[in-house]
Amino acid sequence: MSAVMITRKVRKWEKLPGKNTFCCDGRVMMARQKGVFYLTLFLIIGTCALFFAFECPYLAVHLSPTIPVFAALLFLFVMAMLLRTSFSDPGVLPRALPEEATFIEMEIEAANGNVPAGQRPPPRIRNVQINNQIVKLKYCYTCKIFRPPxxxxxxxxxxxxxxxxxxxxxxxxxxxxxxYRYFYLFTLSLSLLTIYIFTFDIVHVVMRSVNNGFLNTLKETPGTVLEVLVCFFTLWSVVGLTGFHTYLISLNQTTNEDIKGSWSGKNRVQNPYSHKNIIKNCCEVLCGPTYPSVLDRRGLMQEDLLVSAASTAPASSPSSSSSSSTNPVPQTTKTTAPLLPNEHTPDEAKPSIAVSPKEELPPAPKVPPLASPETDVETSIAKDKAH
Structure with missing residues (x-):
C-alpha cells in the first residue's frame, strides 16, 4: 500500500468550527437548531394569507382599496427583515489559530507565574479603558481568544x-x-402588521354584523375568527418585545448586559457606551455603519488529503479478489485449454481439485495396450548393458 498527498481548494465555511449551518455556498448562515424559525414563517405567512383571502376583498370594495396595498407592503418589509436577520452573520469572531493560541498561553503563563499545586490559577482577564472607565476582557477557553468588549x-x-x-x-x-438593527426593525414592523391585521379584522366583523348579525357573521367568516385569536395572543408578546428593545436602544445596552446587570449592579458602574442622550444612542444603534463580516466564509483555503493507493497483487490470491471491488489494481488473466464436449466447468474452477501449472498442458498420448511402462524401462536398461 502507498499513500498519495492530494491538495484541493475548499471554501472556508466548510471548515469553520461551531454549530452553524450554511446554504447557498456559504452565503446563508444560520444556527443548527432552526425548527422554531419555520414556525415563525408559518404563523406570519398563514395569518397574512387568511387576511388577504377573507378580509381584503370586502374591505377594498366597501372601505378603501389602499388597505390591501398597505398590508402587502408591510408584509414584504417584515419578511425582508426576518430573512436578513436569520440569514446573516451576527458578528461571529474567528477562533485563534494553533500558533496564536500557543502564544497567548505563553503570555498568560508569563504574567501569572508558577501557580502552587492545589491553588486555583487567577482568572484570565485583561483590562482596557473605554471612555475613562476600565472594562474587563474575559478569556474564552473554547475560542482561545480574549473576547472584545x-x-x-x-x-x-x-x-x-x-x-x-x-x-x-x-x-x-x-x-x-x-x-441587531434588522432584528429590531423586524419586531417593530411585525408589531405594526399584527396591530393592522387585528384592527381591520374587528372592522370587518363590525361592518358585516350591521346587516347579517354578529353570530351569522362569525359563521360566515371562520378565517376571521382564527386571525383574531392568533393576533390577540401574538400581539402582547411582540409588542412587549419591541418595547423592551426600544428601552435598551435608548440606553445603548444589550439584553445580555441587562440580564447580568453589568451597568446597574452593586458597583454602580456606569455604562461607558451610552452617550447620555436618547437620540444619540438610537442613532448609533440604528443608523451606525454596517460592519463587514470577519469570517470570510466564501474565501478559499487549501486542504491536504491523504489518499491510499493499492499495489498490484497476484490474481490467484483471495485477497486480490476481495480488494478489487474497492481499489482498482491490474490483474493477470490465465488461458486454459478449450472445454471438451458436454463439459461445463473447467477443472481449475472446481473446489475439490487442486490446480497446478502442469494440468494446463494438453494431455499426453496414450500408451499402446501391449506395452507397459515397466517393460519399457527394462528394455532400455538391457540396451545400456549391451553397449
Whole structure:
C-alpha cells in the first residue's frame, strides 16, 4: 500500500468550527437548531394569507382599496427583515489559530507565574479603558481568544459573537453586532402588521354584523375568527418585545448586559457606551455603519488529503479478489485449454481439485495396450548393458 498527498481548494465555511449551518455556498448562515424559525414563517405567512383571502376583498370594495396595498407592503418589509436577520452573520469572531493560541498561553503563563499545586490559577482577564472607565476582557477557553468588549460566547451556536445581545430561536440565529438593527426593525414592523391585521379584522366583523348579525357573521367568516385569536395572543408578546428593545436602544445596552446587570449592579458602574442622550444612542444603534463580516466564509483555503493507493497483487490470491471491488489494481488473466464436449466447468474452477501449472498442458498420448511402462524401462536398461 502507498499513500498519495492530494491538495484541493475548499471554501472556508466548510471548515469553520461551531454549530452553524450554511446554504447557498456559504452565503446563508444560520444556527443548527432552526425548527422554531419555520414556525415563525408559518404563523406570519398563514395569518397574512387568511387576511388577504377573507378580509381584503370586502374591505377594498366597501372601505378603501389602499388597505390591501398597505398590508402587502408591510408584509414584504417584515419578511425582508426576518430573512436578513436569520440569514446573516451576527458578528461571529474567528477562533485563534494553533500558533496564536500557543502564544497567548505563553503570555498568560508569563504574567501569572508558577501557580502552587492545589491553588486555583487567577482568572484570565485583561483590562482596557473605554471612555475613562476600565472594562474587563474575559478569556474564552473554547475560542482561545480574549473576547472584545460586549462580546460573549453563545452556548447554542458555540461561537463568540461581537456585541452579543441574545440567541433568538424565533429567527433561528444569534442577534449581535451585524444584525441587531434588522432584528429590531423586524419586531417593530411585525408589531405594526399584527396591530393592522387585528384592527381591520374587528372592522370587518363590525361592518358585516350591521346587516347579517354578529353570530351569522362569525359563521360566515371562520378565517376571521382564527386571525383574531392568533393576533390577540401574538400581539402582547411582540409588542412587549419591541418595547423592551426600544428601552435598551435608548440606553445603548444589550439584553445580555441587562440580564447580568453589568451597568446597574452593586458597583454602580456606569455604562461607558451610552452617550447620555436618547437620540444619540438610537442613532448609533440604528443608523451606525454596517460592519463587514470577519469570517470570510466564501474565501478559499487549501486542504491536504491523504489518499491510499493499492499495489498490484497476484490474481490467484483471495485477497486480490476481495480488494478489487474497492481499489482498482491490474490483474493477470490465465488461458486454459478449450472445454471438451458436454463439459461445463473447467477443472481449475472446481473446489475439490487442486490446480497446478502442469494440468494446463494438453494431455499426453496414450500408451499402446501391449506395452507397459515397466517393460519399457527394462528394455532400455538391457540396451545400456549391451553397449
Amino acid at each position: 460586549r462580546a460573549s460566547h453563545c452556548s447554542i451556536c458555540d461561537n463568540c459573537v461581537d456585541r452579543f445581545d441574545h440567541h433568538c430561536p424565533w429567527v433561528g440565529n444569534c442577534v449581535g453586532k451585524r444584525n
